[in-house]
Amino acid sequence: MLNRSKTLFLFSMILILGLAVLLSGCNGAGTKNKAVNKPDYFYSQVELGMEKSQVESTLGVKPEEENDTYIYRDEQTGFGVQISYDASDLVTSKILYHEDDREIMGLSDASVSEDQLASITEGMSYDEVKGILGSEGTEMIQMSNPIDPNNPIVMMTWFNNDQTGFYVTFAGIKGTVVTVKFWK
Structure with a gap:
């Protein structure tokens, strides 16, 4: 305990x-955020335990790799999801992402x-x-x-x-x- x-x-x-x-x-x-699209759309599409190939297929964008994480960004809103994968390429964490943190706070x-x-x-x-x-x-x-x-x-x-x-x-x-x- x-x-x-x-x-x-x-x-x-x-x-x-x-x-x-x-x-x-x-x-x-x-x-x-004044974007037409839902800012947390990418974040909401990813579940813990999803396979990397399924994440990439679902989101349909190529990620940027940064410090052993992958950032998938919606070019229309600037929002996205930052993902960590385990050795089996399964999602172990997800973070709501925007280059400007004030935008996330503004949600x-x-x-x-x-x-x-x-x-x-x-x-x-x-x-x-x-x-x-x-x-x-x-x-x-x-x-x-x-x-x-x-x-x-x-x-x-x-x-x-x-x-x-x-x-x-x-x-x-x-x-x-x-x-x-x-x-x-």
Whole structure:
């Protein structure tokens, strides 16, 4: 039990730190995406465990390789999905992608404050978090969970127009809270 908690915590922290590094260069006001196509379309078409050939067939674009990941981008919207594969070419993680991180933050239309942080605790359900934060979150990351393959690790965000907001990591799709961080 203790090892499982430590491992989930470790995975959550890696996700949060990785996202923090990714977003560290962001400043200025976010923009709402005005694209006709659904910004998360590529992301939503990929499932954990899909074969690389199936991903490429489904998305129909040639990926860019970057740091052992593959970025599949919709040229019309600029949005896409960044994928990691295992040695068998099966999807182990997917990240909602845009070259400009402000565009991803702009997908959320939340109205949240740091004061809500204390109300969100480990083990809370997605619906409880949604009730506290007042809206649906935006799924940004999904990755395989080696401890519990039926419950992937999922990061959801709730961002304000000023690019402050919440990163909440869940065990399972719309599952239970593992970690929460307010970004300012």
